[in-house]
Amino acid sequence: MYISQLSLTSFRSYAQADVHLAPGINVLIGPNGVGKTNIVESIGYLANLASHRVSNDAPLLNFGAERALIRGTLHRGSQRTTLEVEITSGKLNRARINRANPVRAREILGMVRTVLFAPEDLALVKGDPSHRRKFLDELLVALRPIEAGTKNDYERIVKQRNALLKSIRGKSKLTSSQENTLKAWDLQLATCGARLIRGRLDVLMLIRPYMQAAYADLADGAKDAKAIYRSSLENEADENSLETISLENLSQEEIQDLLLDAIEANRSRELDRGVSLFGPHRDDLTLILGPTPAKGYASHGETWSFALALRLAAYRVFGDDDPRPGSGPILILDDVFAELDATRRDRLAHIVAGAEQVLVTAAVVEDVPEALKGHFFQVSPGQVVDA
Numbered sequence: 001m002y003i004s005q006l007s008l009t010s011f012r013s014y015a016q017a018d019v020h021l022a023p024g025i026n027v028l029i030g031p032n033g034v035g036k037t038n039i040v041e042s043i044g045y046l047a048n049l050a051s052h053r054v055s056n057d058a059p060l061l062n063f064g065a066e067r068a069l070i071r072g073t074l075h076r077g078s079q080r081t082t083l084e085v086e087i088t089s090g091k092l093n094r095a096r097i098n099r100a101n102p103v104r105a106r107e108i109l110g111m112v113r114t115v116l117f118a119p120e121d122l123a124l125v126k127g128d129p130s131h132r133r134k135f136l137d138e139l140l141v142a143l144r145p146i147e148a149g150t151k152n153d154y155e156r157i158v159k160q161r162n163a164l165l166k167s168i169r170g171k172s173k174l175t176s177s178q179e180n181t182l183k184a185w186d187l188q189l190a191t192c193g194a195r196l197i198r199g200r201l202d203v204l205m206l207i208r209p210y211m212q213a214a215y216a217d218l219a220d221g222a223k224d225a226k227a228i229y230r231s232s233l234e235n236e237a238d239e240n241s242l243e244t245i246s247l248e249n250l251s252q253e254e255i256q257d258l259l260l261d262a263i264e265a266n267r268s269r270e271l272d273r274g275v276s277l278f279g280p281h282r283d284d285l286t287l288i289l290g291p292t293p294a295k296g297y298a299s300h301g302e303t304w305s306f307a308l309a310l311r312l313a314a315y316r317v318f319g320d321d322d323p324r325p326g327s328g329p330i331l332i333l334d335d336v337f338a339e340l341d342a343t344r345r346d347r348l349a350h351i352v353a354g355a356e357q358v359l360v361t362a363a364v365v366e367d368v369p370e371a372l373k374g375h376f377f378q379v380s381p382g383q384v385v386d387a
């Protein structure tokens with residue numbers, strides 16, 4: 001798929017910008033801080049309704065503005081769709097499809113598919129678990145947009161259950177009404193949490209072979225790259241029942257039962273701490289390189305290769321999910337080439353060059369590999385022009 005016309009209003013540093021993107025390779029060139037990433041970030045937002053750089057929407061609004069608008073014309077096979085998202089501070093975001101009446105922004109999830117490579121990806125390997133959970137969840141929602149609802153529901157359940165736990169924290173005896181309310185939240189957390197965990201595991205099983213192959217390709221097969229889902233049941237299991245628990249081959253119902261059992265067996269610990277100790281909000285994806293975990297052990301180059309391998313795997317999974325011509329994801333390479341050594345740079349360029357649309361940002365043309373020299377744009381503050 002590709003986006004032809006991108007229009008931004010009050011988004012980041014742009015009061016108004018209109019960019020005519022081409023299918024194939026588009027390269028945005030400009031010095032630091034002129035707004036190159038802001039452009040590709042807006043396309044990522046159309047895909048995920050989230051930025052790859054910030055976890056809340058406020059910084060996306062042009063400083064002082066109350067709303068921002070991203071509009072893109074999407075071409076997917078022979079289909080052409082105009083998508084518009086309005087980002088407002090403090091209110092629910094709205095979307096419009098083909099200029100029809102506004103709908104919940106969530107309705108457009110899954111329509112635009114992107115795989116974005118950025119320096120921030122190093123956090124996938126080195127950062128805290130939230131980065132890896134976000135990676136799995138975004139891919140899950142892109143493949144099965146209905147799971148956006150599961151994710152939102154789960155976040156709400158954890159928030160409300162935590163508020164309840166906090167309010168009764170440290171109490172030695174609960175009233176029967178408190179006990180019943182807590183039990184109702186236990187069930188909701190386990191039901192919704194198990195669905196989210198099963199979804200993440202399904203995604204992991206899809207990406208795993210591609211990730212291993214991509215790592216071997218980028219790093220000359222020096223070490224084997226593995227990824228294992230690490231559940232909170234392992235992190236927080238009762239000391240008496242501590243064992244390695246692999247959830248991969250379990251059904252959603254079986255995972256739900258395990259979660260409920262763990263919650264019930266650890267009631268006093270949760271009441272002591274006042275937080276929900278079990279569920280996908282505390283899970284992680286353990287990345288392993290050869291004999292050691294990648295986090296804390298991998299070199300800078302290995303860390304880059306692992307992060308790139310995860311993104312390339314997502315690209316392949318999208319290809320399998322919708323193999324129709326013209327449906328592959330838009331690839332975005334934000335400022336990555338200057339960071340890579342020559343071998344990784346050329347391998348990555350070679351792999352992505354065939355995608356239907358590729359957006360590359362770089363400070364100088366020399367940072368862009370030969371294979372990716374396509375349609376050039378010059379970016380200056382507030383402006384993007386054909387070069």
Ligand SMILES: Nc1ncnc2c1ncn2[C@@H]1O[C@H](COP(=O)(O)OP(=O)(O)OP(=O)(O)O)[C@@H](O)[C@H]1O
Pocket residue numbers: 011012013014030031032033034035036037038039058059060061062063335361362363
């Ligand atoms: N909400 C906002 N309102 C106004 N300006 C903003 C907003 N958010 C970011 N900016 C400005 O946008 C600029 C950064 O843009 P961007 O990150 O796209 O730069 P870039 O061209 O990708 O730079 P680099 O090459 O350094 O990565 C900064 O000057 C920043 O002050």
